[in-house]
Amino acid sequence: GLINLKSGDDACDTACDDFYGKLQKAGVDVLYDDTSDRAGGKFAKMDLIGLPWQVTIGPRGLKTGVVEFKNRANGVKEELSPEDALKRLAG
Numbered sequence: 001g002l003i004n005l006k007s008g009d010d011a012c013d014t015a016c017d018d019f020y021g022k023l024q025k026a027g028v029d030v031l032y033d034d035t036s037d038r039a040g041g042k043f044a045k046m047d048l049i050g051l052p053w054q055v056t057i058g059p060r061g062l063k064t065g066v067v068e069f070k071n072r073a074n075g076v077k078e079e080l081s082p083e084d085a086l087k088r089l090a091g
Helices: 010-025 039-049 059-064 082-090
Strands: 002-004 053-057 067-071 077-080
Touching (some): 002 010, 010 053, 010 082, 053 059, 053 082, 077 082
Parallel strands (some): 002 053
Antiparallel strands (some): 067 077
16 A cells, blocks of 8 residues: 555645556556545544555655554564655555
């Protein structure tokens, strides 16, 4: 699952669209939440759907060049570069 934390923000939209395109190109099925819902609602939906991995892209992470990568099975969250997150999902 790919979560855009701030839909409508140019930087977030661009980063998410780019990441989504790269995942599709790598043959990874991805559910992209680019709705205008609040962050809590987006996280709750993704957890209910039960996808094994979640990548969250937001304004703060973009400033430091990281995305949040969550393993839903054990709840572990990591901050990774977008390239490293892509490698984990596509590799």
